[in-house]
Structure formats: C-alpha cells, structure tokens
Amino acid sequence: MVAMHYEVYVDLIFLINFMMDGILLLLTVGILKCRITWGRLFLAAGVGALVGVLMTVIYLPNFWLKSMLAYLCGGAGMIFCAFPVRSFRFFAKAFMVLMICTFLMGGILQSVSRSVRSVGIFFLFAGMAYGFGNWMVKFLEMLLVRRQGIYEIELYTGEKCFVVRGKMDTGNSLKDPCSQKPVHVMAKKKAEELFGEELRRENKNFYRIPYSTVQGEGEMPVLEIEKMYLQPVGDGRSRKTGKLAESGRWMKHPVIGICQIPVFEQEEYDILLNPEGLGGVES
Incomplete structure (x- = not known):
C-alpha cells in the first residue's frame, strides 16, 4: 500500500479566496447600488476566505454537504460583514445576488486558479474577470433602463x-x-x-x-x-x-x-x- 501525502498551503488558499471573495463583493455592491467602506469590504472578504480555508482543511465525507455549508456560512457571513443588514428582505436579496455572482464568476476563477501556476498571473486573470463582470453589469443596467x-x-x-x-x-x-x-x-x-x-x-x-x-x-x-x-x-x-x-x-x-x-x-x-x-x- 502506498501512503498518499498532500501538502496544503493555507496562506495561498486564503489569499486566493480573499481575492475572489473581494471581486464577488464588488460586483454585488455594484448590482445592489449600495455604498460600503473598504474596511467592511476587506472584513467580509476575509470572513469568506477564512470559511473557504476551514472547509478545505476540515474533513467531511459528503462533498455536497461540505459545499452547501461553505456557501451558506460563507455567503451569510460576508453579507452581514459587508452591509448594514436591517431587514430579512435585504439580506435575502443581497445573498441571492452574491450567489448568482459566485456561480457565474466563481467557476471561471476556480478554473483559472487550477490551470495557472503563477499567483501573479492568477491575479491578472482575476482583475480581467472583475473588469468584464463590471462591464456586463453596467451593460445590462443600460438595457433595462432603455426598456423602461x-x-x-x-x-x-x-x-x-x-x-x-x-x-x-x-x-x-x-x-x-x-x-x-x-x-x-x-x-x-x-x-x-x-x-x-x-x-x-x-x-x-x-x-x-x-x-x-x-x-x-x-x-x-x-x-x-x-x-x-x-x-x-x-x-x-x-x-x-x-x-x-x-x-x-x-x-x-x-x-x-x-x-x-x-x-x-x-x-x-x-x-x-x-x-x-x-x-x-x-x-
């Protein structure tokens, strides 16, 4: 029997998740037309990255349960840290927007993070992904306004x-x-x-x-x-x-x-x- 040994670089996982969560939060803020401080943004991205690290190092036999806990705990924590939540309606709306951005942009960034070996190149692709996502948000808003x-x-x-x-x-x-x-x-x-x-x-x-x-x-x-x-x-x-x-x-x-x-x-x-x-x- 051959023993498998995996090395997990917690600092790198945290940094990558911090960057991706920050991009997702910026897109969410743009869609919701809200104002938040950089302190709140960094805190929320840090909470999301921390949840991502915990879900990586903690062993759970069920992959879908693990993913569900990561999305629910991480998403809810990021929303409460980023926005002054005063009603369940606003929380539900912000959470839904964040999840949509996560599924649309997160998959792209995850694919990039697995295919590139240089952290600098990943950050370059992450910045390009944010720019493209921000342009798409403004373009869709323009179409909606014209229709109205x-x-x-x-x-x-x-x-x-x-x-x-x-x-x-x-x-x-x-x-x-x-x-x-x-x-x-x-x-x-x-x-x-x-x-x-x-x-x-x-x-x-x-x-x-x-x-x-x-x-x-x-x-x-x-x-x-x-x-x-x-x-x-x-x-x-x-x-x-x-x-x-x-x-x-x-x-x-x-x-x-x-x-x-x-x-x-x-x-x-x-x-x-x-x-x-x-x-x-x-x-």
Missing part, C-alpha cells in the same frame, strides 16, 4: 440649464390646444425648485391649458422653453467635451406642463414625457 424608457433631460431656458430625469409615459397624450404641441408634464415640486419665482408669479412666460384625468378636469400652467436635450440613462454624453451620444436627441421649443395632481408616485423621475413629442425630435 428613463431619460436624462437637459432643459434650456435662456442662459440657464437644468438637468432632470424623465420617463416615457404612453398614457400622456396632452396637447397645447393652440399650438397642438405635445405637453411634457413636470412634477410641481420639481418645477417650483427650478422655476420658483416665475411659477409663483406666473408671468408672461406661463399660460394655462385645460386637462382631464380620471380624477377630474382642471387647468394646468405650462411653459414653452427654448430647447431640451434627451438621452437614455446610461448612454455617454461627455460633460467635458459636450459630445453627444448617438441616441441623444434635441427638441426645439418643447412645452412643459406643471402637474398639480399626485401622478408622480416615485421620485425616480421628474417629468412624464409625451411619446408623440419624442417622435419628432431632431438629432
């Missing part, structure tokens, strides 16, 4: 420029009865913030048009501004160079209505865009 019809909007009135966020609203078919221009509806709270003094006085720049909703009828103050620039959130318009994204559009003399009814249930956007108006924008 969310835009970043620049409003130009004279020498002033205001930046707001808008959402395409297929239910908005309001038009100015005189000019027949489509009306884009802005939340009253945001309008008071941008045009406070003018809106309070309702000077010659403002006029009123009739509108009707399921809640009733009334009159809405509207304002025709000089121009408006729209681009889907996530596309790149450089603030330094002013170079427009290919998907960006200019609209001349748009009509902005001030909504006095609570149709803005969330604060993710400030303007409900009229889709008919977007059909005639200029590049």
